[in-house]
Amino acid sequence: MEVNKNTLAQTMAFLLLIPPESNLAKLLKLCFVTRYNRESLGQNALEKSYQLINNPLDLPYWIQEVIQSDEKITPEEWQAFGEMNLKETQDFINNLWKELDDLKL
Template sequence: MEVNKNTLAQTMAFLLLIPPESNLAKLLKLCLVTRYNRESLGQNALEKSYELINNSFELPYWIQEVIQSDEKITPEEWQAFGELNLKQTQDFINTLWQELDEMKL
């Protein structure tokens, strides 16, 4: 249980540092509203997250797989997806990495 509390504290500290209007916040909001079904994709959430980290240029496809994993797309998922404003995926990702690099835990 102590490890879980430590992980929770680190995660909360990380979240507290994220500006709400940032690309990172928008992506995390999408993750929060998504009802991820690991059985349908054959990957747990951590594996699926690493997939995005390692292939960030595939963000639109990753999002599609994640939000459709439970075979339903909710209005909240559509709204969060729309807030990403993914006109230029690479620009979005570059900004996200910059935001992450500038964070100081």
């Protein structure tokens, strides 16, 4: 249980430092509202997350798979996706990496 508490504290500290208007916050908001179904994709959430980290330019396809994994797309998922304003994937990802690098944990 101590490991879980430590992980929770680290995750909370990380989330507290993210500016709400950042690309990182927008991606995390999408993750929060998504009802991910690992059975339909054959990957647990960590595996699916690493898939994006390893292939960040696949973000639009990754989003589509994640939000459709439970075979329905909610209004909250559409809203979060729209707020990402994902016109240029490379620019979005570059800004996201910069935001991540700028966090002082």
